[in-house]
Structure formats: C-alpha cells, structure tokens
Amino acid sequence: MIHYVRLWLASMRYSVVRSMMFRADFIMWSMVELFWMGVNVAAIAVIYQHTDSIAGWSQYEMLLLVGTSMLIQRLLMGIFWSNLFEMGRNIRTGSFDFFLAQPGRLLFMVSTRKLDLDGLANVVVAAAIVVFSARKLELQPSLTDISLYLLFIGCGLFISYAILLLLASVSFWTIGTKGVEGGYFTLYEFSRLPKQAFSGVANVIFVWILPTVVVSNVPSRALISGFVVSDTVWLIGTTLAWLALAIFVFNRGLRRYSSASS
Numbered sequence: 001m002i003h004y005v006r007l008w009l010a011s012m013r014y015s016v017v018r019s020m021m022f023r024a025d026f027i028m029w030s031m032v033e034l035f036w037m038g039v040n041v042a043a044i045a046v047i048y049q050h051t052d053s054i055a056g057w058s059q060y061e062m063l064l065l066v067g068t069s070m071l072i073q074r075l076l077m078g079i080f081w082s083n084l085f086e087m088g089r090n091i092r093t094g095s096f097d098f099f100l101a102q103p104g105r106l107l108f109m110v111s112t113r114k115l116d117l118d119g120l121a122n123v124v125v126a127a128a129i130v131v132f133s134a135r136k137l138e139l140q141p142s143l144t145d146i147s148l149y150l151l152f153i154g155c156g157l158f159i160s161y162a163i164l165l166l167l168a169s170v171s172f173w174t175i176g177t178k179g180v181e182g183g184y185f186t187l188y189e190f191s192r193l194p195k196q197a198f199s200g201v202a203n204v205i206f207v208w209i210l211p212t213v214v215v216s217n218v219p220s221r222a223l224i225s226g227f228v229v230s231d232t233v234w235l236i237g238t239t240l241a242w243l244a245l246a247i248f249v250f251n252r253g254l255r256r257y258s259s260a261s262s
C-alpha cells in the first residue's frame with residue numbers, strides 16, 4: 001500500500017509541475033469549468049422563480065442535489081478522466097506498452113498517472129455550493145451524517161469511474177471510442193435530476209439499470225432526510241457490481257492487446 005501511495009504522490013508532483021508550466025491553460029480551463037457550474041446554478045434560480053417545487057424538491061434541496069452531482073463529477077474529472085480518455089488512443093498507437101512496463105498494477109497505473117488540477121480546483125466550489133444549500137435549508141447534520149455523505153460521494157465517484165472504464169475498455173475491440181466516451185456526459189446529465197422525476201421505463205433504466213441518478217440522489221437525501229438502510233445497501237452493492245464488471249471487461253480486453261513491438 002505504501003508503494004502505491006508513493007507512486008500516486010509522484011504522479012501528483014508531475015501533474016502539479018506540468019500544470020504550472022502551462023499556467024494560462026490551467027487558469028483558462030478552470031474558468032471554463034467554473035462558468036459551466038455557474039450556468040447550472042443560475043438555471044436553478046431562474047426555474048424556481050416560476051415554481052416552488054420540482055418532483056417534491058425545493059429550490060435549495062435541488063441546489064444541494066446539483067452541487068453533489070458537480071462534486072462527484074469534478075472529482076472524476078480531476079482524478080480519472082484524462083487517464084481513461086487517453087487509454088483508447090494509447091491502445092491504438094501502441095503507447096499502452098508504456099504502462100505495461102510501470103512498477104505497479106496495470107489498472108492502477110492506467111487510472112492514476114495524471115491529475116487534472118483545473119477539475120480538482122473546482123471541487124472546492126462544488127463543496128461550497130453544498131454547504132451553502134445546507135445552511136439555507138438549516139440542516140444540522142451529525143458527524144455520522146457527514147461521514148455517510150462522504151462515503152456515498154466515494155461510491156458515486158467509483159460508479160462513475162467504473163462506467164468510464166467500461167466505455168474506455170471498448171477500445172480493445174474497436175478502432176476508436178471517442179463518441180462512446182463522450183456519451184458518459186450525456187448519461188451523467190440525469191444525475192442532476194430528482195429520482196422522483198422518473199417513472200415507468202425511465203425509472204427502470206436510469207435509476208436501477210444505469211445508476212446515474214442514484215449517485216447524487218442518495219448522498220443528497222442522506223444529508224437532507226437522514227440515513228436510509230435500503231439506500232445504503234443499494235448504493236454500496238451497485239458500486240461493487242459496476243467495479244467488478246468494469247475490471248472484468250478491462251482484463252478481458254487486455255488479453256486482446258498486441259503491443260507496438262508485436
């Protein structure tokens with residue numbers, strides 16, 4: 001474990017140095033993401049000028065939900081996105097050989113080589129939105145509630161990681177997956193909607209089959225309404241299932257990989 005912590009810290013140092021070499025790029029993308037987050041918050045304010053509730057969620061409950069969704073996505077973008085997004089290109093060009101020679105487990109090295117500091121910088125903004133919403137709702141979560149919220153955020157992060165890894169692993173069988181990987185963002189848009197807004201077939205697909213809704217709804221509801229055993233069991237079970245599926249597909253695809261020298 002200490003070995004992998006050292007590897008991750010080395011990757012972090014490399015990412016910080018690289019970002020500081022291109023400060024203008026770092027600042028520009030940080031501002032772009034901040035603007036995108038601002039648009040989402042402003043949209044909620046505009047919508048709630050015309051209604052008091054959406055699917056039973058008040059304005060600040062909805063803002064907390066959106067802030068939670070942003071928090072998970074900013075963590076994903078900062079820690080995993082660039083690594084998995086580049087995986088398909090590395091497989092096609094043979095640059096994937098570089099990871100085969102790394103001093104650690106392949107999946108760990110593929111997933112954590114780089115950090116995007118612009119994404120991580122806006123984690124603070126997303127967390128501030130959650131705190132602001134909680135204050136407006138006059139919530140007084142206990143230490144246990146906060147710990148569960150952070151646990152659920154971690155579950156949402158790893159579910160999102162598993163879905164992205166699954167999509168990126170398609171590169172082992174196809175020429176390119178640029179459109180497929182981009183489809184992740186389309187799916188993730190549903191995480192900003194209340195679970196109660198879905199019914200019928202949509203509820204089955206986006207709540208139970210593709211857990212893009214529960215990743216943000218469960219932690220938000222835990223903070224607003226308190227701990228629910230069924231939600232906890234479902235989210236943890238879903239996290240383990242999606243991680244197992246993604247790792248299985250990645251390992252199956254790895255058997256098909258032919259290195260640049262072969």
